[in-house]
Amino acid sequence: MDHFPTNWGRPRNDAFDAYGTYPIAQRPYNGPTTDAFSEGIQHTQQPIVTGTSVLAIKYKDGIMMSADNLASYGSLARFKDIQRLHPVGTNTVIGAEFTQQDGHSLGPSEIHEYLSHVMYSRRSKMNPLWNSLIVGGFKDGKRFLSYVDLLGTTYSASTLATGYGSYIAQPLLRKAVEGNEDVITEDEAVRILEQSMKVLFYRDARSLNKYQIAKITADGVSVSESRSADTHWSFAEGIRGYGAQTQ
Amino acid sequence: MPDMVTLPYSSPATPQQRQFNPYSENGGTILAISGADFSVIAGDTRQSEGYSIQTRYAPKVFRLTDNAVLAVNGFAADGNMFVKQVRQRLEWYRHAHAKDMPLRAIARLIQTMLYSRRFFPYYVYNILGGIEEDGSGAVYSFDPVGSYERESCRAAGAAQSLVQPFLDNQIYFKNQVPQPGHPHPQHLPLTTVIQLVIDSFTSATERHIEVGDGLEMFIVLAKGSPLYGLENIDGVQEMTVTNEGERIFVVRRNLKRD
Numbered sequence: 016m017d018h019f020p021t022n023w024g025r026p027r028n029d030a031f032d033a034y035g036t037y038p039i040a041q042r043p044y045n046g047p048t049t050d051a052f053s054e055g056i057q058h059t060q061q062p063i064v065t066g067t068s069v070l071a072i073k074y075k076d077g078i079m080m081s082a083d084n085l086a087s088y089g090s091l092a093r094f095k096d097i098q099r100l101h102p103v104g105t106n107t108v109i110g111a112e113f114t115q116q117d118g119h120s121l122g123p124s125e126i127h128e129y130l131s132h133v134m135y136s137r138r139s140k141m142n143p144l145w146n147s148l149i150v151g152g153f154k155d156g157k158r159f160l161s162y163v164d165l166l167g168t169t170y171s172a173s174t175l176a177t178g179y180g181s182y183i184a185q186p187l188l189r190k191a192v193e194g195n196e197d198v199i200t201e202d203e204a205v206r207i208l209e210q211s212m213k214v215l216f217y218r219d220a221r222s223l224n225k226y227q228i229a230k231i232t233a234d235g236v237s238v239s240e241s242r243s244a245d246t247h248w249s250f251a252e253g254i255r256g257y258g259a260q261t262q
Numbered sequence: 263m264p265d266m267v268t269l270p271y272s273s274p275a276t277p278q279q280r281q282f283n284p285y286s287e288n289g290g291t292i293l294a295i296s297g298a299d300f301s302v303i304a305g306d307t308r309q310s311e312g313y314s315i316q317t318r319y320a321p322k323v324f325r326l327t328d329n330a331v332l333a334v335n336g337f338a339a340d341g342n343m344f345v346k347q348v349r350q351r352l353e354w355y356r357h358a359h360a361k362d363m364p365l366r367a368i369a370r371l372i373q374t375m376l377y378s379r380r381f382f383p384y385y386v387y388n389i390l391g392g393i394e395e396d397g398s399g400a401v402y403s404f405d406p407v408g409s410y411e412r413e414s415c416r417a418a419g420a421a422q423s424l425v426q427p428f429l430d431n432q433i434y435f436k437n438q439v440p441q442p443g444h445p446h447p448q449h450l451p452l453t454t455v456i457q458l459v460i461d462s463f464t465s466a467t468e469r470h471i472e473v474g475d476g477l478e479m480f481i482v483l484a485k486g487s488p489l490y491g492l493e494n495i496d497g498v499q500e501m502t503v504t505n506e507g508e509r510i511f512v513v514r515r516n517l518k519r520d
Contacts, residue, residue, distance in 0.1 A: 168286060168316075
C-alpha cells in the first residue's frame, strides 16, 4: 500500500481524460524495490571479465612478478590495457610497505594475512571473491611471496603462478629458480619471466603479448611499462591447418 | 481505470542451483604414535590440489603447547584457520588459569569446536599428540565433525590406507604370532618408533602421488624422561618454550620430490 496520497492520482475527469491516462508519468514509487527472494540468489557470481596467469619468483634482491595486460570477456579479448600488478591493490597484489601514523608498519605478510581472512570469510559466506592473489614483498631484508585464492587456500613458495601459468609456466619457473633463489640476478630474473610469458603467449589462448614486470626489492616497488616478447609464427606456415595451404 | 502505476519489472526469482564448492582437498598424510612416556607426531610437507603441487613446504603439524602437538589434514584453508582458532582458545586459557591446558582438555575442546560447525564442517582430519597429565604419551584422533578417541597410533590423510595397516602390524603386532616365551612388548622404544615413522613416509611417498617433498616430525618427551638417543639424530631441533618439564623436538627429513 502506498501511503502517499499525492501518489494516488488526481480524480478522474471524463471530459478531458476518458481513459485515466493523464498523470501516470514521473511519480515516485514507494513500493518494495526488490523481490522477496532476490537476496537469496544474488550470491555466487561467476567471473565474466577474466584475467589469466600471474607469475612470481624470488631472486637475489627480492621478488619479481609479471602479468599480462589483458582482461578477457569469455573468448573475446575485451580490454587490452588493464594493469593487473598493483602496488597493494586487488586482483594481483604487490604487497609493499606502507606506514601508519603510530609508527607501526604493515608489511607484505600482514597484507597477505588480511587478504586471506577476507577471502576465507567470503567463501564461508558462500559468496566468494573470484580471484587468485599473489602477494610479493620485501621487508626487513626478507623476501615475502605468498598466494591466496577464492577458497582461502594459502601457500608460499619460491615460485608461484596462477591459472594456466600453474600448468605451463610453473615447471619452467621451478626448474630455473628452486635452489637458486639467492643466486639469480635481476637480469636473469627478468629473462626467466620473459621466457615464461612468451611460452604462455604461445600456448594460452586467453593471453596477450603485452605484459608488465614488477620488482620489489629493498629499494621499494617498481612496476614496469608494458612490454612485449618477440615471437615468431612463421613456423605455422608449414603446418596444415595453421597456414595458407589450399589442401 | 484510474491510477495505473507501472511497477518496476522484476522477474519472479526461480531457485537457482549453487555451483560454488567451498571445499577442496589438499592431499598429504599425517601420523602419530605414542609410547610409554613420549609421543611422535609427523606429517609430510607437500600441499597439492588435483595433479598440481602448490608448494613443497606447507606445515601440517603444529606445536600447540609444550605438551601438545596438533596435526591437521584435509582442506588446507580450513585446517589453518582451525589451528589458528585452537591456538587462540589455548592462549585465553593460559591467561585465565596461568598454566597450559592439559592434553585431554585440548582434545575435548577440539571436539566441541569441530561439532559447533556440524552443519558446515571444517573438512579436516585432526590428530592430537602429546603427554597426558599422568606422564603417559597419548594420541587422540578426530573425524571432521568431532568424534574422537584416544589411541596409541593413527594415520590420516591421502595415504592413510597405505600407512595404517603397516602400523597395525608393527605397533599393535596384528597378525604376528609371538615366539613362545617372548611376548610382544607393551610399548616400543622411541628410536624404533622414529624409524617406523620415517619408513611409513618413504613408503607412502613411493606409492602415493600426493605424499612427498619433506617430512616434519615432532617428538614430545614426558617430564623427567631421558632423551633416548634423540640428541644423536641428524638435524634435531628443540622447540621447548616453558620450564614445565615436557620437552618438544622437531626433526625434518627430505622425501622424494617426484
